[in-house]
Amino acid sequence: MRLLLLTCMLVVPALSTEIIASGVVSFDVFIPSADQVTGVNAFNIYNFTGPTYGPILGTPYVATSLIFQDATLTLNVQGGSQQVINLGDIAPGLLQDNDGNPVVQFPATILFTSAIFQATLTPTSFLLSDGTTFLTSPSILLNLTPASGTVLVAGTDLAPIYLQSEGSAVPEPGTLTLIGCGLATIAMIRRKQ
Numbered sequence: 001m002r003l004l005l006l007t008c009m010l011v012v013p014a015l016s017t018e019i020i021a022s023g024v025v026s027f028d029v030f031i032p033s034a035d036q037v038t039g040v041n042a043f044n045i046y047n048f049t050g051p052t053y054g055p056i057l058g059t060p061y062v063a064t065s066l067i068f069q070d071a072t073l074t075l076n077v078q079g080g081s082q083q084v085i086n087l088g089d090i091a092p093g094l095l096q097d098n099d100g101n102p103v104v105q106f107p108a109t110i111l112f113t114s115a116i117f118q119a120t121l122t123p124t125s126f127l128l129s130d131g132t133t134f135l136t137s138p139s140i141l142l143n144l145t146p147a148s149g150t151v152l153v154a155g156t157d158l159a160p161i162y163l164q165s166e167g168s169a170v171p172e173p174g175t176l177t178l179i180g181c182g183l184a185t186i187a188m189i190r191r192k193q
Contacts, residue, residue: 018165020134021057022066023047025073025117025144026158030102037109041154042102043073045117047161050092054129062163064126065092068119068140073104078111078151090119111151115144121163136163 024046033039048057050065071087085104087095095103106112119140128134144159146152 019162020060020062020128020165021160021162022049022062023068023161024158025115025142025161027112027115027144027152027154027156028102029108029154030105033108037107039108040105041108041110042106043075043104043115044102045071045073045087045090045095045104047090047092047095049126053092060128060130060132062126062134063129064123066126067091067122068161069122071117071119074116074118075112076114076116078113087119108154113146113151115152117142117144117161134163135166137166 024044026044026046028042028044029039030042031038031040045068046053047066047068048054049062051063054061054063068090071090073085073087075083075085077083087103097103117140121136121138121140124138125133125135140161140163142159142161144152144157147157
């Protein structure tokens with residue numbers, strides 16, 4: 001497991017800094033159950049920026065502490081209904097309630113076809129750990145879709161929150177795969193701890 005993490009982290013820094021990971025949205029098991037009826041799943045939102053949380057993603061990382069302002073999570077439930085959850089401002093770290101639990105929890109019986117995370121980034125000009133300045137758009141939009149099948153699978157589905165340098169081309173799918181590999185490994189290690 002740690003070898004996979006190291007491999008992913010060593011590959012991602014070799015990429016151009018036209019795109020930089022700043023967090024993760026994941027769909028996870030919060031309270032497991034053997035019968036899938038009594039369990040609870042949760043959407044976790046991680047802000048991996050600043051000197052404390054940025055290094056989790058390897059170098060270069062976002063050295064400035066960024067805020068995901070006015071964040072919302074739009075959940076598309078199997079069957080067609082939709083629920084919008086206002087998350088407020090998300091500071092660096094994991095979005096949790098006062099008791100240290102995930103903010104967005106649902107019974108394991110509710111199935112989701114996708115989740116859309118939106119926020120406004122502040123500031124939009126910030127420093128990376130290599131000393132360079134990064135300028136990006138204030139809009140964050142992430143669509144979490146199932147890796148396979150038609151519904152999100154708790155403990156499997158996640159997506160990186162990445163920021164794109166102003167004026168750069170859209171990243172190649174291989175770049176997103178490498179970033180996703182590193183973030184998935186980090187999330188798996190964190191869950192086991």
